[in-house]
Every structure is written in C-alpha cells, then in structure tokens.
Amino acid sequence: MSQEVKKFKRVLVANRGEIAIRVYRACAELGITSIGIYSKEDRYSMFRSKADEAYQLDPQKGPLDAYLDIENIIKIAKMRQVDAIHPGYGFLSENPALVRACEENGITFIGPDKEIMYALGDKISSKKMAEKANVPIIPGVEHAIKDIDEAIRVADMIGYPVMLKASNGGGGRGMRIINNKEEMPKEFQEAREESKKAFGDDLIFIEKYLKGPKHIEVQVLGDKHGNVVHLFDRDCSVQRRHQKVIEFAPAFTIPEKTRKEIFDASVRLCKEVGYNSVGTCEFLIDSDNNPYFIEMNTRIQVEHTVSEMITGIDLVQAQILVAEGYTLDSDEINIKSQDDIHCNGYSLQARVTTEDPANNFLPDTGTINQYRSGAGNGIRLDGGTAFTGAEILPYYDSLLVKVIAFDRTFEGTIAKCTRALREMRVRGVKTNMAFIMKLINNPVFKSGKCHTTFIEETPSLFD
Numbered sequence: 001m002s003q004e005v006k007k008f009k010r011v012l013v014a015n016r017g018e019i020a021i022r023v024y025r026a027c028a029e030l031g032i033t034s035i036g037i038y039s040k041e042d043r044y045s046m047f048r049s050k051a052d053e054a055y056q057l058d059p060q061k062g063p064l065d066a067y068l069d070i071e072n073i074i075k076i077a078k079m080r081q082v083d084a085i086h087p088g089y090g091f092l093s094e095n096p097a098l099v100r101a102c103e104e105n106g107i108t109f110i111g112p113d114k115e116i117m118y119a120l121g122d123k124i125s126s127k128k129m130a131e132k133a134n135v136p137i138i139p140g141v142e143h144a145i146k147d148i149d150e151a152i153r154v155a156d157m158i159g160y161p162v163m164l165k166a167s168n169g170g171g172g173r174g175m176r177i178i179n180n181k182e183e184m185p186k187e188f189q190e191a192r193e194e195s196k197k198a199f200g201d202d203l204i205f206i207e208k209y210l211k212g213p214k215h216i217e218v219q220v221l222g223d224k225h226g227n228v229v230h231l232f233d234r235d236c237s238v239q240r241r242h243q244k245v246i247e248f249a250p251a252f253t254i255p256e257k258t259r260k261e262i263f264d265a266s267v268r269l270c271k272e273v274g275y276n277s278v279g280t281c282e283f284l285i286d287s288d289n290n291p292y293f294i295e296m297n298t299r300i301q302v303e304h305t306v307s308e309m310i311t312g313i314d315l316v317q318a319q320i321l322v323a324e325g326y327t328l329d330s331d332e333i334n335i336k337s338q339d340d341i342h343c344n345g346y347s348l349q350a351r352v353t354t355e356d357p358a359n360n361f362l363p364d365t366g367t368i369n370q371y372r373s374g375a376g377n378g379i380r381l382d383g384g385t386a387f388t389g390a391e392i393l394p395y396y397d398s399l400l401v402k403v404i405a406f407d408r409t410f411e412g413t414i415a416k417c418t419r420a421l422r423e424m425r426v427r428g429v430k431t432n433m434a435f436i437m438k439l440i441n442n443p444v445f446k447s448g449k450c451h452t453t454f455i456e457e458t459p460s461l462f463d
C-alpha cells in the first residue's frame with residue numbers, strides 16, 4: 001500500500017472540558033503525548049491534569065478569548081514541538097484561520113483541509129455544495145439576502161412560515177421563524193444585527209420553515225486518499241431551543257429507504273469535496289419522510305459517542321490516524337470497505353448539564369459538594385468537569401457529563417440510562433437529571449417518534 005504517513009509523537013489539544021479529555025485519551029491509546037492548554041479561570045479544572053503536559057493561556061485574554069488566541073496557541077505548540085493540533089468542538093474547530101496558521105508553521109491540523117472547511121464551513125456554502133452533489137436541500141436561497149425588500153420577495157416566493165438563518169450561526173443560535181410579511185422588516189434587521197455581533201458577519205439567508213421535523217444526521221469518515229464511509233445515522237430530534245438534549249443511534253424510526261438515501265447523499269457530498277476527516281451531514285426529515293440537507297459540521301461532534309458505541313469504531317482515533325495519512329483500509333484503521341461497518345445495537349446519550357429546568361434552564365454555578373457517578377454494564381461516561389469539590393464556572397458550556405448507554409434494544413438503552421442517572425448524585429449545583437429521566441421515559445420518546453418541537457409541546461415534562 002503506497003501512502004505517506006507522518007506519525008505524530010505529540011499532539012496539542014486546543015480545547016477544554018470533556019472533549020479535551022476525550023482526545024487526550026485517544027492520544028494515549030495511540031502512544032501519542034498529549035499537550036493541554038487551559039485558561040487562568042480553568043486552572044483548577046480537572047481536564048488540565050489529565051493531559052500529559054498542560055500550559056496556561058494568556059491570563060489577560062479572559063476565559064473565552066484565551067481559547068481563541070491562535071497566535072498564543074501556535075506559540076505553545078511550537079515551544080512544545082507538537083506535530084499536530086486537535087481542535088475538539090466549538091472554539092476554533094471550524095475556523096480556517098487556525099488551519100492556515102498550522103500550515104504556516106508546519107503543524108498538522110487534525111480536521112479537513114482549509115479549502116474544504118471554506119466550502120462547507122458556513123451554512124450557505126454547504127447548501128451550495130450539497131446542491132452541486134445532487135443532495136436535496138430545504139427550499140430557499142443559497143445566498144446572503146441584501147435588504148428587507150429582497151427578504152420579503154424571497155419569503156413570498158417560498159411561502160410562509162420561513163426561517164431566517166445566520167450563515168455562520170451555530171449552537172442553535174441565529175435562527176428566527178417568520179410567520180408573515182408584517183414580521184419581516186423588524187426580524188430581518190434584528191437578525192442581521194445579532195449575527196454581526198455573535199458570529200462576526202451579517203450574512204443572513206432564508207429557507208422554508210418545516211413544522212416539527214425530525215433531525216437526523218449521518219456520521220462520515222474520509223481519508224486523505226479519496227475514500228469515504230458512513231457510520232450510520234443519529235436521531236437528534238430531542239432539542240430545546242434548537243439545541244440537542246438527547247441523541248440516539250441508529251435512527252431506527254426512519255424508513256430504510258430514507259436512511260439509505262441520506263447515507264448515499266452524505267457519501268456523495270463528501271466524495272464531491274474530497275472530504276478527509278470525521279464530519280456530520282445534518283438533515284431534517286419532514287412528516288412524509290422526505291430528507292432535506294441543512295448543513296455539514298466539519299468537526300467531531302458532542303454526540304459522536306453513540307456512533308462509536310453501535311459500530312465499535314473509535315472515531316477520535318480514526319480522526320487522528322487519517323490526519324497522519326493512513327488510508328481507511330490500513331491495518332491501523334482497518335475499515336476495508338463500507339460493508340465492514342456494522343450496527344451492533346442501540347446507543348443513547350443524555351447530556352447532563354448544570355441547567356435548572358425549574359428556572360427556564362438557567363445554568364447554575366457554584367461548588368459541587370457531593371458527586372457520585374453512575375456506572376455498570378452498558379454505561380459509558382464522558383465527562384471530566386464533575387467531582388466532589390469541583391467549581392462550576394459561569395463562563396463555559398454547562399455540560400457536566402455525557403451519560404451514554406449501549407444495549408441490544410432501544411428500550412434497554414433507556415433502562416440502563418435511567419438506572420445510571422438514578423445512581424448518580426450531584427449536590428451543590430442544580431442539574432437537569434430528573435428532567436432527563438422523565439423525558440426518556442415518556443411514551444412518545446420510548447416509541448422513538450419525537451420531533452424537534454417535542455419538549456416545547458410537552459408541558460408534562462416540567463411537572
């Protein structure tokens with residue numbers, strides 16, 4: 001097999017919290033030394049001590065900007081002679097400027113090439129690419145709307161309700177539902193201003209608003225030699241304010257025909273752009289089971305775990321190995337073809353956060369004065385923030401621990417996840433654990449038939 005492989009000895013992980021630990025672990029398993037970074041505010045956080053080495057970022061930058069300080073991160077990377085940088089999710093993970101800085105300094109970026117990131121990184125360009133690859137997209141326009149007149153014209157053409165979306169939006173932010181012409185001027189103006197502030201530009205586009213669709217996504221993996229496979233799908237329909245709360249794999253309630261369609265479409269899109277890392281193609285599925293591509297995420301995602309559980313493939317290791325130059329069919333990755341990837345059961349992930357459901361999910365902060373985790377057969381916990389004595393900081397994501405269950409049946413994953421949550425104790429800060437238990441034991445959830453509006457339409461979850 002002819003392939004150019006550059007094995008990494010040292011990898012810097014440009015992130016914090018659970019995903020930083022997840023990547024350090026994959027590095028350790030591959031015999032790679034992990035280099036961590038942390039903000040001054042994070043100096044007592046657990047993740048820092050799980051890296052083989054860790055360095056403090058610029059304390060002047062503040063708790064968030066420290067992790068976005070490309071210059072300083074590259075400086076540390078060079079000082080510690082790292083071969084590669086893993087960006088995790090969030091922060092710099094989809095920022096081509098980091099990829100460029102890596103290239104200029106002879107460091108490998110563990111993710112897709114910057115040209116691919118540009119082509120797929122924002123929602124407008126990824127929809128354009130999808131259209132080119134003959135992947136069905138939601139009716140709308142694939143360019144930034146220039147003024148209110150155009151917004152009204154386009155919305156009239158598509159038909160209300162429509163959605164205004166910030167091309168660079170993320171994390172469920174930067175989306176507005178517009179029900180009629182009268183709402184448009186004010187909403188369009190506000191959407192632009194908000195996007196400029198939150199995402200750095202005011203590129204807004206319009207698409208048809210689908211009522212209560214399912215959110216189904218396909219996990220893909222490509223190497224640097226043109227090979228692409230998928231690792232089946234995930235159902236991420238259970239959301240709050242467009243943000244995922246529970247994810248499961250496979251998406252077993254979708255007809256096989258539709259599933260095959262989105263697997264094929266995702267692989268086709270990745271082949272079209274030469275996608276060469278892990279990534280996710282996201283689709284909305286309407287009530288007639290028609291799939292519509294919405295965007296591609298060019299990073300490892302929070303919910304990658306459930307795909308790992310059902311296939312037995314370690315996605316973070318695979319991501320590092322393809323960045324080193326290994327082909328999918330190499331002995332190291334050992335995926336000879338798509339037929340080598342099997343779905344061996346069901347997996348469910350619950351995101352335990354320090355949000356208080358009784359108080360509009362406001363994130364709680366303070367000291368955890370008692371922490372006891374769940375464990376046992378079929379339970380995987382990806383965390384690293386929670387321990388007795390841990391300080392929950394107000395600056396960061398409220399994710400405390402991901403409780404991931406695996407079983408031969410979907411009902412089995414619910415039973416295991418519920419049991420693990422009942423074993424857990426978190427005292428000192430509020431959490432959403434009781435809410436999650438109620439949610440996953442709701443009959444609609446148990447049937448696998450939740451839609452994206454399930455939480456807001458089910459007041460009994462809050463009783």
Ligand code: ADP
Nearest residue numbers: 163169170171172173208209210215242294452
């Ligand atoms: P983000 O990048 O912020 O996660 P996405 O484009 O992935 O945003 O969309 C997040 C969620 O918003 C979707 O899962 C869905 O619930 C909702 N959504 C997005 N676009 C539409 C649409 N056109 N119609 C209805 N819901 C939508």
